[in-house]
Amino acid sequence: MSVLPTLGTLFRPSQLFSFKGVHPDPRKYLSSESEIETMPIPTLIRLPLQQHIGAEAEPVVQxxxxxxKGQLIAKARGPVSANIHAPxxxxxxAVGHFTAPHPSGLPVPTITIRPDGEDTWGPHLPRIRPENATPEEIAAQVAEAGIVGMGGATFPSAVKLNLRAKYDLHTLVINGAECEPYLTCDDRxxxxxxxxIADGIGIMGRALGVKQIIVAIESNKPQAIDAMSRYNRALDYTFQVKVVPTQYPMGSEKHLVRLLTGKETPARALTADLGVVVHNVATAHAVHNAVRYxxxxxxxxxxxxxxxxxxxxNVKVLLGTPVSEVIAHCGGFVEEPDRLLLGGPMMGQPIANRRVPIVKxxxxxxxxxxxxxxxNEVMPCIRCGRCVQGCPVGLTPFEMNARIQADDLDGAAKIGLMDCLTCGCCSYNCPANISLVQTFHFAKGKLAEKQSRKHQAEETKRLAAARQAREEAIAEAKRQAMAKRKAEMDAKKKADAAKAAAAAATAATAQGEANP
Known part of the structure; x- marks a missing residue:
């Protein structure tokens, strides 16, 4: 693959496309100038087996x-899953259950480790040279390393790297937008x-077999833009750092692709359908560590x-570190917070138990x-339409909310509930303080449960029908076997009778000849 020219001729600023969204106060100044620091080993490490989209990992330790350190302790189960290693x-x-880092506060399967303080490494994964490695070898290494999307989506990265086998891919977009207020970890x-990061980007480009790479960074990160612009070459690629407007939800991969290409990803389709794959900058860094080291x-x-x-x-922490210890490392609270969140203020989840762990x-x-x-005072909806104005997907949140409140989940789904990003733009814009995004989260969960029950009922019905068909087939086979056996027995009886008659006739004839 030859070195590609920069892509300014393909994506000039005048060619950027727009989408609806909101412009919350970034408030990144609180931590943006704090260099990354490494937190000491915590007293306990708790690793949920479900830290990714897909099937939970299966423990291989007791x-x-x-x-x-680095030892595999839970193995991916199924094609969409991710390995988990000891930090x-x-x-x-313990290999049991512990509170999940989720608003439900429900316990989930978790492996708990008490560190010995030695931080002793086990055998590393075999290093590979990406310059000579095949795309399949790179994807397999990423899968072994348990890497998932680090921007929050947590989709197993190896699955995305293998999309080349199914789609005609031409572009890799690296998401460095980090559009949520307060968050500065990707910036740093x-x-x-x-x-x-640039090396990891090149490795992913090679695995995907794309022709071009774009790194998209919001305009409020000038130092990051400058740093990534200095390192815009890796392996066989020269990629362009693209400055995008500061707007939420710029980090949504479908909206980022639309902004850069003008192409809209169909509902419930993938950007790969357009030939584009999106990865986060932190994911690229993790890929670099996995492949090179x-x-x-x-x-x-x-x-x-x-x-x-x-x-x-901005703290580098071991996965499984309790939130309470991370807060203590940063000096604790100035005052008791009104709201404690894991993640950003728009899509983050409230923390009910401060002992929940940091996950991928x-x-x-x-x-x-x-x-x-x-x-916090919630007022009735006045149908002002501000939620519609801010929705980046073009939905009508107030109408979806009304249908959900009326317990018409199917009606809400018909007008786009399943296309909702749950990005929080509607809640941010709502003057009545209606918790729209939480309502949509709840409704999606209820719909998923309903669909799961429907699928289970259909599967039960299918299995019952299959069992009945098997039993009827067995019964019919038995009837046919019995009929065949009866026919054979009747034929045998007739044959025996015929034999006996023939024998009797022969005997009579012989006797008549003997006594003329």
Missing amino acids: RDDYVL TSGRVI LMRERAEE GEPLITRIVTVSGRGIKRPA GSNGILALTRAETPG
């Missing part, structure tokens, strides 16, 4: 097992690890921010004071 050395003290990573995904950078935090920072998709811990949060 209680009291001693594990080394440090220590002893497994690009500033401080640009060369490593054989390191699995066991750490991530987290922004700890909000006016409730004493010392906002955790990019922030926000302690927001009363002054930083909107009023």
Whole structure:
């Protein structure tokens, strides 16, 4: 593959396309100038087996097992799943359930490790040279390392890298937008690890077999733009750093692709249908570590921010570290936060239990004071349409909310509920403080449960019909076998009778000849 020219002729600023969204106060200044710092090993590490989209991983360790740093402790189950590795050395003290980093607060299968403080590495993954490796070898290495989308989607990265087998791919877009307020972990990573990120970008480009690569960064990150522009070559690629407007939700891959190409991804389709694959900058860094050094995904950078935090920072933490210990590392709270979130203020999840762990998709811990949060008084909807004006997908959130409140989930689905990004733009714009995005999360969950029950009922009906068909086939086979056997027995009886008659006739004839 030859070195490609930069892509300014393909994507000039005048060719950027727009979409609806919102412009919340970025508030990134709280942590944007804090260099990445490494947090000490925590007292306990809790690793949920479901840290990714797809099937949860299957544990391969037991209680009291001693594990080394980087050792595989839970294996991917199925084509859409991800391996989980020990972030440090220590002893497994439980393979059971613990509270999930999720608003439900329900316990999920979790492996708990008590670190020994030695941080002893086990065998690394075999290093490979991407210059000589095949796309299949690169994707397999990424799968072994347990890498998922680090921007929050947590889709297993190896699955995306294997899309080349199904789609005609031509472009890789690297998402460096980091559009949610407060979050600066990707910004700092690009500033401080640009060369490593660029190498990971080139590796992913080689695995996908694309012709061009674009790195998209929001305009409010000038230092990151400058750093990535200096390192715009990797392997066989020269890629362009594209400055995009500061707007939420710029980090949505479908909207980013639309902004850059003018092409809209169909509902419930993939950007790969357009020949484009999108990966996050932190994912590219993880790919670099996995391929060049054989390191699995066991750490991530987290922004700890909000006016409730004493010392906002960008912290490199071991996966499984309790949120409470990360907060303590940053000096604790200035005051009790009005809202504590895991993730950004738009799509982050409230933290009910501060002992929940940092997982692969955790990019922030926000302690927001009363002054930083909107009023809690909810008023009736006045159908002002501001939620419609802010929706980047072009939906009518107030109408979906009305149908959901009327328990008409199917009606809400008909007008676009399943196309909703749950990005929070509608809630941000709502003057009545209606928690629209939470309502849509709930409705999607209920629809998924309903569809699951329907699928289960249909599957049960199918299995019952199949069983009945089998039983009828067996019964028919038995009837046919019995009929055949009866026919054979009747034929045998007739044959025996005929034989006996013939024998009797022969005997009579013989006797008549003997006595004329």
